[in-house]
């Protein structure tokens with residue numbers, strides 16, 4: 014297996030590599046048409062990419078009438094890691110160059126245990142994949158964390174639910190241990206990228222991805238790229254104030270969206286209802302397990318419990334109202350709702366959100382606007398993280414390089 018010795022030398026090569034990543038194996042003739050290169054120029058560039066170990070020729074395509082054309086694909090040895098650090102668990106996957114998941118492992122770990130313990134779990138999981146022969150030569154790793162991130166510096170910045178992680182050099186530490194380029198982003202942005210690469214938003218260039226988990230956040234994709242804003246906090250919709258006299262939020266403010274509706278808010282409201290004797294179903298679940306979660310609310314709503322149904326309805330309404338404003342402002346081509354809590358609540362939540370958004374946004378913005386539930390589950394984060402780093406590794410003249418990969422050796426063997 015030949016490791017990557019270098020990265021694309023020019024924008025044409027980068028364009029070819031990304032097309033092969035996103036569309037899979039393709040005939041040389043079709044590739045030439047897609048990038049508007051003469052046959053001679055295309056053959057030149059593909060020869061260079063083959064020498065660099067980035068591209069392979071595999072057999073001949075079916076004839077389209079003329080001469081048969083060779084099939085071209087990304088090198089089968091390309092490997093990316095997608096690392097999704099959640100509030101309560103870590104997922105690590107290894108993908109091929111086309112970002113198909115070859116193996117995925119996960120473990121429960123509370124992010125509040127701090128970077129040392131959580132990153133040790135990450136490296137342990139990478140070790141597991143390596144033991145299976147899946148993550149030996151790694152060309153890059155993307156990482157998502159459940160909090161605000163300085164993308165440029167590769168550090169979390171004052172993350173509310175990640176005590177001990179503020180300014181911790183996650184990117185540098187993982188880059189040193191994994192010996193490959195690493196990029197760090199927040200989990201919502203990587204999920205949005207995952208949806209765009211492998212989910213329902215594959216054909217969409219302008220997208221809002223709303224994650225409902227312990228908190229609420231929004232990934233913004235503009236013209237196919239994540240929009241992070243001036244300092245990296247774009248899409249932090251969980252802290253939009255929806256009411257001046259609402260409950261206190263984890264950020265210290267009052268009346269934030271996620272203080273009304275999120276996994277944490279649902280658990281709090283369900284516990285209150287159970288203790289006040291307003292719901293027998295929730296009270297029974299509370300006495301059985303000692304705590305209530307959003308999953309309990311979903312199950313209770315599914316069995317027809319009126320209090321739980323009302324919690325989902327009210328929460329979906331609040332989220333829908335915030336989304337209606339965002340849709341009017343941004344005019345996305347699609348809204349994808351994802352995250353563990355949204356997946357658990359499912360279609361009743363979706364129906365509520367749709368109802369409010371379609372009622373409150375202008376017809377021009379919602380006329381062709383699909384609002385859908387993510388179908389990727391836990392793969393959205395890991396595939397998106399792999400996509401993030403592959404965008405960088407398969408690019409030419411990436412301005413971030415100087416800051417991001419000062420000493421990284423691309424394609425080095427993981428020998429932790």
Ligand SMILES: [Zn+2]
Pocket residue numbers: 251252262263264265266269
């Ligand atoms: Zn808040």
